[in-house]
Amino acid sequence: MFDGMLKxxxxxxxxxxxxxxxxxxxxxxxxxxxxxSIFAIAIFMLAEVAFRLPIWGHxxxxxxxxxxxxxxLLRPVKGILFALQFSHDASEARLDDD
Ligand SMILES: [Zn+2]
Numbered sequence: 531m532f533d534g535m536l537k538x539x540x541x542x543x544x545x546x547x548x549x550x551x552x553x554x555x556x557x558x559x560x561x562x563x564x565x566x567s568i569f570a571i572a573i574f575m576l577a578e579v580a581f582r583l584p585i586w587g588h589x590x591x592x593x594x595x596x597x598x599x600x601x602x603l604l605r606p607v608k609g610i611l612f613a614l615q616f617s618h619d620a621s622e623a624r625l626d627d628d
Contacts, residue, residue, distance in 0.1 A: 531612070536604060538612055552616040558608035566599045 531549070533539035541548050570592055577583050577591060614620075 531609060532605070536608060538608075549612075549616065551619070551621050552612055553621075554608055554611040554615055557611050558604055561611075562600055562603045562607050566596060566603065569599065570596055 531539060531542070538549055538552075538554070540550065573591065573595060574588055577588060581587075583591070
């Protein structure tokens with residue numbers, strides 16, 4: 531399904547059905563950004579209350595947490611969005627749609 535880290539392949543490897551109709555665009559990154567930011571704020575507040583970290587400590591924690599969480603979540607979330615869009619045959623509205 532994927533052609534590289536995040537690029538959706540043009541067709542299925544097994545049955546060669548075309549994936550051209552489904553395009554998730556930036557959808558996955560928006561969901562991941564909102565989801566990760568909730569936890570980033572929670573970690574920030576917990577670290578501040580529990581350890582009274584200096585600002586560079588918070589920056590260090592967040593600079594490690596945010597990229598790792600985003601990289602781990604982007605591919606599965608994009609896969610889920612793509613699968614939902616493909617299975618429901620969703621696409622942009624066109625004038626010749628019924
Ligand atoms: Zn297939």
